[in-house]
Amino acid sequence: MSETLVKDKKSSILLNSEPIVKYRDVTKSFGDVHVLKGINLDIHPGEKIAVIGPSGSGKTTIIRMLMTLEEPSSGDIIVNGTNLWKMDKKGLSIRANEKHLRDVRGDIGMVFQHFNLFPHMTILENCMSAPIHVKKENKEEVRERSIKMLDRVGLGDKLEFYPSQLSGGQKQRVAMARALVMRPKIMLFDEVTSALDPELVGEVLEVIRDIAKNDDMAMVLVTHEMDFALDVADKVLFLDQGVIAEQGAARDVLEHTENERVQAFLKRFRRG
Amino acid sequence: MNAIIEILPQLLRGLQITVSVLLASAIIAYIVAFIAGLARASKNTILNKIAGVYIEIFRGTSLIVQLFWLYYAIPMLFGIQLGSNWWTGVIAIGLNYGAYLAEVVRGSILAVDKGQTEASIALNMSSYQRMRLIILPQAVRMMLPEVGNYTIQMMKATSLVSLIGMRDILYYGDIMRSTNLAQAPLVYVVVLLMYFILALPFIWLTRKGETLSKKGVASQ
Amino acid sequence: MSSNFRWETFVEAFPLVLQGLGLTVGLTFACFGFALLFGFVWIFLRRIPNKPIVWICTWVMEFIRSTPPLVQLFFLYYAWPVVPVVGVTLEPFTCAVLGIGIHYSTYIGEIYRSGIEGVDKGQWEASTALNFSNADKWKKIILPQAIPPTIPMLGNYFIIMFKEVPLASVIGVGGILFMANSYGASHFAYLEPLTIVGIIFLALSYPSSILIRKLEVKMNTRFDKNAVLSKSKMKTIQGMNLEGSDRIV
Secondary structure (H helix, E strand, O other), rough: HHHHHHHHHHHHHHHHHOOOOOEEEEEEOOOOOEEEEEEEEOOOOOOOEEEEEOOOOHHHHHHHOOOOOOOOOOEEEOOOOOOOOEEEEEOOEOOOOOHHHHHHHOOOOEEEOOOOOOOOOOHHHHHHHHHHHHHOOHHHHHHHHHHHHHHOOOOOOOOOHHHHOOHHHHHHHHHHHHHOOOOOOEEEEEEEOOOOOOOHHHHHHHHHHHHHHHHOOEEEEEOHHHHHHHHHHOEEEEEEEEEEEEEEHHHHHOOOOOOHHHHHHHHHHHOO | HHHHHHHHHHHHOOOOHHHHHHHHHHHHHHHHHHHHHHHOOOOOOOHHHHHHHHHHHHOOOHHHHHHHHHHHHHHHHHOOOOOOHHHHHHHHHHHHHHHHHHHHHHHHHHEEEEEHHHHHHHOOOHHHHHHHHHHHHHHHHHHHHHHHHHHHHHHHHHHHHHOOOOHHHHHHHHHHHOOOOOHHHHHHHHHHHHHHHHHHHHHHHHHHHHHHHOOOOOOO | OOOOOOOOHHHHHHHHHOOOHHHHHHHHHHHHHHHHHHHHHHHHHHOOHHHHHHHHHHHHHHHHHOOOOOHHHHHHHHHHHHOOOOOOOOHHHHHHHHHHHHHHHHHHHHHHHHHOOOOOHHHHHOOOOOOOOHHHHHHHHHHHHHHHHHHHHHHHHHHHHHHHHHHHHHHOOOOOHHHHHHHHHOOOOOOOHHHHHHHHHHHHHHHHHHHHHHHHHHHHHHHHOOOOOOOHHHOOOOOOOOHHOOOOO
C-alpha cells in the first residue's frame, strides 16, 4: 500500500513538469486502413506508461512513429519542444529530412519484439557500436559502461558471445543493455516478451522492473502482460480501434474500469 | 607420360595471361558490382535507373559478342588504343560479370532483415553508418557462395581472350594442336585439367562460403 | 576498316546478320533439349547405389562445369576425331549441340536433383505403401511433382544457353555472330554488324527474362513456395554440394 502511495505521489510530481513528448491529433493510415485516428498523448519525464489493447489496435504504431520507423499521416509529435516529423525551412514547415530526425530522436531508445541484435557482432560490440560511432564517445569509457550494463542485465560473463549463442531471454536482455548504454531519456518497449518462450518471460520482465524502479527515464511499454503493467506503470492506455479508449492510473484502468470494452478485453486475458 | 612432360611447359607459358586476366577482370567485376549493386538497392531513382540499364545490357547480350564488340569499338568510338588486347579482355569480362554480380550484391543487401535497419535507426545511426556497420557486413557474408560461383564462371570466360589473340593457356594449346593433330586429345585434356586446377580453390571457397554465409547473418 | 560508326553499313548489314538468327535459335533449342535429356543421365548415374560411381560421377560433373566450354568445344571438334577407337568426326552443328549441351546438362542435372529432393518424403513412403512399381513411382508420383517447380529455373538456363550459343561460331556454325564476323571480314566493318548482334540478343533475351520472372511468381503461388527453385536456392546448385551427393533415396 505504501509503495503505491509513493508511486502516486511521484507521478503527480511528474505531471507538473513539462511533457517530454506530446502527440497532437496524430493519425496513421496504411492505404485504406486507418490504424490510428487521432492520438493525443503527453509523456512526462520519468513517466512509465503501459499501452494495452487488442491486436491491430495500433499500439505498436504509436511507438514506432516516435522512433521514426513510421511516418504519421497527419498531426504532430513534439519531442523536447521540437516537431519530430516537420522542420522549418525559410519559415515554411516541411517534411523532416534525415538530419533533423537524427537530431531529435537522439534521446529515444527502443527494444523490439524480435530483439534485432546485430548477428555479426559480439554482445559487447552490440552495446558499444552506437555510442562510439553515433555519439563519438571515448571507446574505453563506452567499453566500461557497456560491461557494467551487461553485468546489470546478468550477462557480464558472456561479453564475447555472439547473439546466435544466446537464448531468447538473454538476447532480449542484451537488446535492453544496448539501448540503455545510449542513455536515452525515453525508452520504448515493443511487446518485448511476446516472441519468448513462456519460461523466459520472467527474466526479461525482471530487468524491465529493475530499470523502471531505479532509472529516471520515461518508459512506454506496449505489452500483453497485465499484472506486469499494473506493477510497473504509472499510467495505462487502453487502445481500441485506433483511439485511446481509456486512460488513467494503472490500478483504475486495470481493476476498476467502467468501460465495457476494457472489461471484455481484460476478462479474455485474465482467463488465458 | 613423356608426352605430358613435353606438353606441360608449353602450356604453362600461357598461365600468366590466364591468371592475370582472371585477377584483373575479377577485381573490376567486384568493384563495378559493388557500385552498381548499391545503386540498385538505393532509393535514388536516377542512380537506380542507370545501374539498371547497365545490368540489363550486359546481362542481355552474350560475353563473346561484348568481347568482339569492344575489341573493335574501343579504338573506333573513343579513338584510343588501350595499348593491348589484354585490357579489352579484362574490361569485357569485368563488365559482364560485374553486371551479374551487381544483382547478387543488390539481392544480398535487400535480404538483410528489416529489423536490422530498424534497430540501427533506434540507435540513431545515420544511413551511411547503417549501411557500413550493419547491413554490408551481413550482406557480404551472404554473397560469398555466389561470388565464388561467378569467379569460376569468370575463370572459364578468360579462355575467350585467346580469340582476340591473347597468348593464354588455350592459345598455346591451339598452337600445339595445329602443329601435331595426333597430340590434340592429350593437349586439350591437359588444358582442361589446368583450368580445373585453377577452379579448385574457388570451388572450395564456394563450399566454405556456404557454411560461413549462414553464420552471423539475420536474413529475411 | 571504317573509322566511324556508319548507319548505311548498319542498315546494309542488318538483313544479312538476321539470316543467322534461325540457326542461332535452332541451335539453342537443340542444345537445350540435349541438356534436358542428358541431365537425366546424371540423375540416373548418381542414384546407382554404389558409392565410387556416385563419387566419380559427381567429380566428372564438377570437372565439366568448372572448365571452359570453349575448350570443350575444341576438344570435341579437333581432338575427338583422332581419339583412338571411339573417335569420329563430328559436324560442327552436332559438335556444338554435344559440347554446349553436355556442359549445361551438369547444371540442369542439379536443378532436377533439387526438384526431386524438394518432393516431400511422405510422397515416397505413400507410393511405397500403395505398392507402386519403381517405374510408376517415378512416372506417376515423383516426377510430376519434382519437375514443374523447376520450370522457371530451367527457363533461365534456356536464356543463358541462348547467350552461350554464339560460341559455336568459332567452329564455324553460322549463327548471327558468325554472320556478323563474315560480313565484317568482307566489308572491313565489324562494329556495325556486331552492334546488330548485340541488339538482337537484347531484344530477345530481355523480354524472355521478364517472362520467366512472371512465371516464377506464378509458380510460387501454385506450388509450395519452398519447392520453387528461386535464385537464392540456386546457390547450392551452382556450388554443387558434394557431401550431399551420396544421398540415395
